Amino acid sequence: MKIYILDKKIVAKIISVMLLVIVSVIFTGIIDDNGIMSVFSTSKELPIYYVDTQEKKIAISFDAAWGTEFTDDILDTLDKYNVKTTFFLVDFWVKKYPDVVKEIDRRGHEIGNHSTNHPYMSKLDENQIIQELKTTEERIKNITGKRTTLFRPPFGDYNDRLIRVCRDNGYYVIQWDVDSLDWKEYGVQPVVDRVTRNVKNGSIVLFHNNAKYVSEYLPIILERLQRDGYKIVPVSELIYKDNFYIDNSGKQIKKQ
Secondary structure (H helix, E strand, O other): OOOOOOOHHHHHHHHHHHHHHHHHHHHHOEEOOOOOEEOOOOOOOOOEOEEOOOOOEEEEEEEEOOOOOOHHHHHHHHHHOOOOOEEEEOHHHHHHOHHHHHHHHHOOOEEEEOOOOOOOHHHOOHHHHHHHHHHHHHHHHHHHOOOOOEEOOHHHOOOHHHHHHHHHOOOEEEOOOEEOOHHHOOOHHHHHHHHHHHOOOOOEEEEEOOOOOHHHHHHHHHHHHHHOOOEEEOHHHHOOOOOEEEOOOOEEEEOO
16 A cells, blocks of 8 residues: 655645635624534525615604503603604513503504513524413413514524524514613713714614603604604504515615
8 A cells, every 4th residue: 555645845835735724614603593504505594674665754662571560651752753763672571660661552562572571683583482471472462452472582683593483473673773872871972973973774773761861862763864854654554565585784775
């Protein structure tokens, strides 16, 4: 038997090529639900961050998980400016404030699902995700008679598995492209500036129902947006329900 000894330079080149292949796989591969790298898959599941539209139309939304001190003020302000919006509710909030849930629905606002326990959804398996969806869905339906079809993951945390499970269970996963950062309590003007300077056609704006300055900044923002010609609608009236795709920026685009 002949034994072939490779030149050191050739060996070095082979190792270099192998390292380049490994690095390429790391940066271009996709990790599936079992933690296995798929070299050939390049698609990534994305939620809806904003919508591609020529209409000067946007949606504003409120996440509700902690307290309800300012919710009546929010509802009164929305009535004053004739605006309907979307409230994403967590199950333990719904359980604690069923009368507020009824009032949100009675005033014509849309209710979305914001999970049961407010977890990081990407850390859950499929059955746990379904449980997070269904528990809240059923409680809201028992109060309002309406099934939720929009889901906003807590902390904006998601992965491919979450998007697929939500879709299989009749949900559109909704993020936002304009974060008011109202929870940081910077004051009224920073929230007003951040929202009004960053909205565009098809934007989805994130607020929180128990943000400290919401009673002050909300009327200013609504007045300015309406003055600038924006129509403010619930999320479900902004997004496309079928025949769409989502680009790598999270923009939902209608197929031609």
